[in-house]
Structure formats: C-alpha cells, structure tokens
Amino acid sequence: xxxIAVLTRDCAGVxxxxxxxxxxxxxxxxxxxxxxxxxxxxxxxxxxxxxxxSVSGIINTGGTILKTARSQRFYKEDEQKKAVKTIIxxxxxxxxxxGGNGSLTAAHILATKYKIAVIGIPTTIDNDIxxxxxxxxxxxxxxxxxxxxxxxxxxxxxxxxxxxxxxxxRNCGYIALNVALAGGCExxxxxxxDMNIDSICDEIMDGNKKGKVSWIIIVAEGKVKGHDIAxxxxxKTNLETRVAVLGHIQRGGRPTAIDRILGARFGNFAVxxxxxxxxxxxxxxxxxNLYTIPLSIAIKPKEIDVNSYYKLIKIxx
Numbered sequence: 040x041x042x043i044a045v046l047t048r049d050c051a052g053v054x055x056x057x058x059x060x061x062x063x064x065x066x067x068x069x070x071x072x073x074x075x076x077x078x079x080x081x082x083x084x085x086x087x088x089x090x091x092x093s094v095s096g097i098i099n100t101g102g103t104i105l106k107t108a109r110s111q112r113f114y115k116e117d118e119q120k121k122a123v124k125t126i127i128x129x130x131x132x133x134x135x136x137x138g139g140n141g142s143l144t145a146a147h148i149l150a151t152k153y154k155i156a157v158i159g160i161p162t163t164i165d166n167d168i169x170x171x172x173x174x175x176x177x178x179x180x181x182x183x184x185x186x187x188x189x190x191x192x193x194x195x196x197x198x199x200x201x202x203x204x205x206x207x208x209r210n211c212g213y214i215a216l217n218v219a220l221a222g223g224c225e226x227x228x229x230x231x232x233d234m235n236i237d238s239i240c241d242e243i244m245d246g247n248k249k250g251k252v253s254w255i256i257i258v259a260e261g262k263v264k265g266h267d268i269a270x271x272x273x274x275k276t277n278l279e280t281r282v283a284v285l286g287h288i289q290r291g292g293r294p295t296a297i298d299r300i301l302g303a304r305f306g307n308f309a310v311x312x313x314x315x316x317x318x319x320x321x322x323x324x325x326x327x328n329l330y331t332i333p334l335s336i337a338i339k340p341k342e343i344d345v346n347s348y349y350k351l352i353k354i355x356x
Contacts, residue, residue, distance in 0.1 A: 040067075040132045040314050045089070046074035046081060047103040048138035050164050050176030050290050052298030054097040054104055056137055059306025061089045067314060072129065077138075078110035078145055081122040086129060098299055101179070101291045103137075113145050123153045132156065133313045135306075137175070139163035140338055143321060147334040150319035158313045159321040159334055160305045164289055167211040169341040170332045171323050175305060178297040180207070180289045181217050188222040191283050192255060199252035201243065201272060201280040205265030206257060207289050211341070214289065215259035216348040225356045226256040228263060231345045236268070240275040247278065304329060 045060050047053050057073070064071045075085040087105075097104055112118040126134065133156040136146040140163070149155040161168035164180035184206050195202045204224075206214045212229025219227035225246075226239050243254050256272070258265050269280040294302070301324065308322050308329045320331035 040069050042070040042072065042130055043133040043135065043310070043313060044072045044074055044086070044126070044129075044131045045105070045135045045137065046077050046142075047105050047107055048077065048142050048162055049103045049107045050162060051101045051179035051292055051294035052175040052302040053102070053137055053162060054094075054100050055294060055299045055302030056160055056162070056175060056306040057089070057104060058094040058098050059303045060135055060310055061094045062091055063307045063310040065091050067310070069310070069314070072131065073105045076106045076108045077142070078113040078122065079108045080106075081125055082110070082112055082118050083121075084125045084129075086125075098303075099293055101293055109141070110145075119148065119153070123149070123155065126155060133158070133318075135160065135309045135313065137162045139165070139168065139174075143168070143334055144338045147319060147338055150334065156313060156318040157334075158309045158317065158331075159337065160309055161321055161323070161337065164214065165208055165211040166213045167341045168321065168337050169339040170336045171321065172325050173301065175298060175301050176290075176294075177213070178301075179292060179295045180214060181221070182295055183289050183292050184214060184218045184285055185221050187283070187285055187288070188218060188224070188255070192222070192253075195253040195255060195281075201254040201256070201269075201276075201278055203256045203258055203265045203269045203272070203280060203282045205260055205282065205284040207285070207287075208259035209261035211343065212259045212262070212345060213343060215257045216343070216345065216352075219257040219352050220348060220355075222255070222257070223355065224255040224257050224352070226254075227258075227349065227352060228256065228268065229259045229345060230261045231343060232349065234263065236271050236275070240272055243272065243278065244276050247276075
C-alpha cells in the first residue's frame with residue numbers, strides 16, 4: 040500500500056495509536072494522511088499529512104491531535120458517497136478507524152457497502168465493544184475516576200455525609216461497576232440493572248443507626264442523574280447528601296502506561312493486517328496476543344456480567 044488514512048474519536052491513548060500507525064507505515068514506505076474531525080472531515084475532505092516528526096511528543100497526551108466530532112451526516116447515503124469520493128480522489132488504499140460503536144459501525148458500512156479496505160481499533164472509555172476484552176482509553180478513564188473518588192471519600196468521611204458520584208456510561212455500566220468495586224463503594228446504579236431506591240435508603244438508615252458515618256453511591260449517567268438520586272435519598276432518609284458529577288474529565292488526561300502500550304500495539308498491528316489484505320475487521324487483544332475479529336461482531340451490543348460485579352461489591356462493603 041502506498042497511502043493509508045486514519046480517523047479518530049477521542050480518549051486517552053488515541054495519540055499513542057496515531058503515532059504507532061504513522062511510524063509503522065513509514066517503516067514500510069507507506070504514506071499516512073490524517074482525517075480531521077472524524078467522519079465529517081472524511082466527507083468534507085479535511086486531510087493533513089502525517090509524518091514521523093509530526094507525531095513526535097504525542098504519546099503521553101490525551102485526546103486526539105486530529106480532532107473529532109460525532110457525525111450524523113455520515114448515515115445519509117449522499118454523504119457516504121462524498122466520503123468515498125474523498126478516499127478515491129486522494130488515492131487512499133486503506134483506512135484505519137480509531138473509535139467506538141458508532142465509528143466502527145460506519146467503518147463496517149464503508150467496508151461492506153463501498154468495498155473500502157478498513158481496519159478498526161476499539162476505542163471507548165465504556166469498554167463496550169463486543170468481543171473485545173480491553174478497549175483503548177478504558178484504563179485511563181477508570182484511573183481518572185478512581186483518583187477523583189478517593190478525594191471525594193476523604194471529604195465524605197470527614198463531613199460524615201452521603202455522596203452520590205455520577206460517572207460516564209450512557210448505555211453501559213462498565214465504568215460505574217469498576218469504580219464502585221475499586222473504590223470500595225457501598226452502592227452502584229447502572230443501566231443494565233433495575234433500581235430499588237427504597238432498599239438503598241433502608242440500608243443507609245440501618246448503617247447510620249450502627250454508626251456508619253459516610254456512604255458513597257456510584258451512578259452511571261445513562262441510568263439516572265446523580266442529583267435526582269441525591270434528592271430522593273435526602274427525602275427518604277433525612278440525611279445530608281451531596282453530588283459530584285465527574286463528567287468529561289474521564290475522557291481526557293494523560294494516558295496510563297497500559298493505554299500507551301495498547302495504543303502502540305493496536306496501531307502497529309492495524310497497519311500490518313491492513314497491508315496483509317484484511318478488511319472489515321477490528322483488532323483485538325487477549326492473553327497478550329493480537330488478532331482480528333469481524334466488525335460485524337464488534338458492533339453488536341456487549342453484555343457485561345453485572346450481577347457478578349454487584350454481588351461482589353455488596354459482599355465487600
């Protein structure tokens with residue numbers, strides 16, 4: 040392949056992957072162009088050349104140097120044709136897509152409907168790509184959230200208060216469950232489980248009678264808003280409740296060593312399999328080995344064993 044392109048979503052580890060793609064491709068004598076602002080940039084033809092020196096010093100930075108955007112335009116057929124035209128007119132022989140469910144779904148469309156050679160790199164803080172054990176960006180997001188939670192716990196204990204901590208997760212409780220487990224939290228609410236606020240409040244009041252002075256409830260944003268839960272808890276228990284919404288700090292920050300290494304390995308492997316003629320695939324990591332799975336599998340909903348997480352959280356609190 041003489042020229043390939045890369046487009047991205049944003050989270051920690053993406054720049055490490057871009058760097059790896061560019062430098063691996065360069066070792067083969069393959070040119071790399073970056074597509075700015077994701078699929079919108081592919082539609083509009085917003086391309087920039089990427090060379091070894093242009094990706095120097097980015098392995099430790101969060102976000103994406105290529106910028107990004109959620110593109111609703113791509114799902115219109117005339118806009119898809121514009122994206123394909125950009126690929127053809129710029130002599131791009133292969134595309135690497137670094138992103139989550141939406142990005143990989145669009146990649147699958149390009150591969151199957153328009154016969155574009157595409158490889159996906161699973162990248163999402165929710166770790167919800169089906170068939171993938173570890174997505175790029177998930178480890179950093181967890182560490183950012185846990186660092187914030189540890190600070191909140193200091194305040195909760197000192198002031199003898201209940202805290203509701205809202206973390207990201209629209210349809211998936213991965214972050215909430217892992218933060219609750221790693222943070223030693225008393226309760227967690229996620230989209231995959233029914234919510235019993237009366238039971239939670241009963242436990243809080245019972246614990247309060249026994250001398251428990253603080254309580255932390257982790258809430259995934261897609262289940263319920265933290266302020267709503269806090270209001271309900273205060274109303275039912277008459278105990279002071281505070282809210283901390285972590286929000287987009289979980290998407291940013293310097294990538295952990297795990298995400299830097301994963302980004303480097305994913306990027307290198309993606310270039311190799313693309314050059315070997317694979318397409319419509321998502322790179323994957325398991326047992327320290329790299330391989331590919333079909334994008335048709337990767338974009339299906341991923342199930343998490345929520346009950347096992349929840350039981351362990353309750354046992355340990």
